[in-house]
Amino acid sequence: MYKLYNVKRWGSLSAHLVLEELGVPYQNIWLTPEQVRAREFREISPLGLIPALGLPDGRAITESAAIVAFLTDAHPEAGLAPPIGSNDHAVYLSSLVLMATNIYPAIELAFDARALADSEEQIAVIRRKSVQRSLDLFGIIEARLAEDGPFVTGDSYSAADIYLFMLTIWGHPSEQAVLNRYPHIASVVAHVRARPRLKAALEAHGALEARIAEAA
């Protein structure tokens, strides 16, 4: 059985929602930030990062995009990714990696601002610039959705839409800032929130409703 190392509202949200959509058996292991930062967790995730997925053979893999792509490809019958080898699958992988290696770290930079800066002024500058960068990058996804949507890979809903949803709820930029600016992303987000299979997991992460008041 898979084991998901999970923290509420962190990067494991994508894998958690994908596992729920797939309907495959898995053990959900909730961790606190302190447990993630403990030495022992490095045996599972060498960089001390969430998410990590334990495989049935006892090994564990990390990196959110790889976990999502692995899960959907290992369970193609669920139809949560385009057929492996198709052009749509190429777009699927490219979109996942684009989001994971560009938008995700731009958002993380805002969270890391305090550790990187020497003063409150520097923190404010890092946050402002990282939020602007994230918004610009969301703009690239919005343009693609406008041209080839309504979903990230085109006509069909996929785990890439779940991944996009996750990035919009982290607060830097605020979900409201993303949704107000980008109507096509807003409709993907609404679609993910309305998926019946995801309701319980979204509730567990406190992500069923948008956090309107959140700053940034």
Ligand SMILES: N[C@@H](CCC(=O)N[C@@H](CS)C(=O)NCC(=O)O)C(=O)O
């Ligand atoms: N490239 C990694 C990034 C993972 C990452 O940065 N995870 C954050 C949470 S969203 C984390 O675990 N941070 C550890 C900490 O804050 O101590 C991925 O896509 O999985």
